[in-house]
Amino acid sequence: MAAAASLAFSLGGCATVLNGTNVDYSAVTEPGGALVEFTGGEQCTTPCKREFKRKNDQRADISLAGYQSTYVLIQSKLGGSAFGNILLGGGVGAVVDGTNGASNRLYPRPLIVRLAPDGSDEEAVLLDKDGNVVQTVEEHNDSVRVDVAKTIGAKLAGLED
Template sequence: MKKLSIGVIALLAANLGACATVLNGTHTSYTADSRPAGAAVKFSNGSSCTTPCKLEFRRKDDVRADITLPGYKPTYVLIQSKLAGSAFGNILLGGGVGAIVDGSNGASNRLYPRPLIVRLATVDSSDGAVLLDEKGNVVKTVKAHNDSVRADVSKTVGPRLAGLEGSDPQ
């Protein structure tokens, strides 16, 4: 009986390896929006759109989103790829191989903030842009968000795009 239990556990671990890759895939849909709508968004991965818009991004890539709209201060948001809960499922269920696969291809990651909703500041305002949640509540200023992820994101997008070098339009 003990051999059967060990065999079942081994079989489950082998089949659950790379669970996030199977369940989530390596890409995710990503929504960008602005208040007011109609802002041009250019992403450091080469994508661009006019808000509101929906794109598809790789889960493992940090990205910079530059947002402009006439009459409003230009701003940018650093989008960070962060480890999500599925990585812990791999570890708990014995999928060490799965954790390695999911970690290397980014399937166990999620992008933050997601969705990207920015309330822009008018050019004559002393305020800066803020991030909003899906209900329209202020989460934090774009500057505070960028400052909190800048060091980590700079490792992948580079110090200039992360705002560590040169002018910072915030």
């Protein structure tokens, strides 16, 4: 019994073992070539990929000459593996995964944004992997703003000027 408990502690949570605490994160814009600046100071030109901690909310500021600048709030959400830990009796695993964020996923992922041309009435929109409009960037940000503000701050989340 003691050996099993020791093994459980040493292996950590199921999501930690299977997923790790980091995730590859892709950013794509239509049109391509936009500068994306993330909360932690990381930058890339689309299409691009970065690695982030699963547990960290982010803000992605996107800019491209000739298009309206926008930002997307990236939310760290609890994923299904947390429930697997509980169902399989992994109380220790649930605590480990919950603490290190391994059971979380970033949303939206991948980040695919169709930018709005300067001077147009269009809005920037989030697209799915097939190029279908999911929702406007503003609608998405409004739906996660209060939660994301808890970790990145009210100003970055757009709750304060």
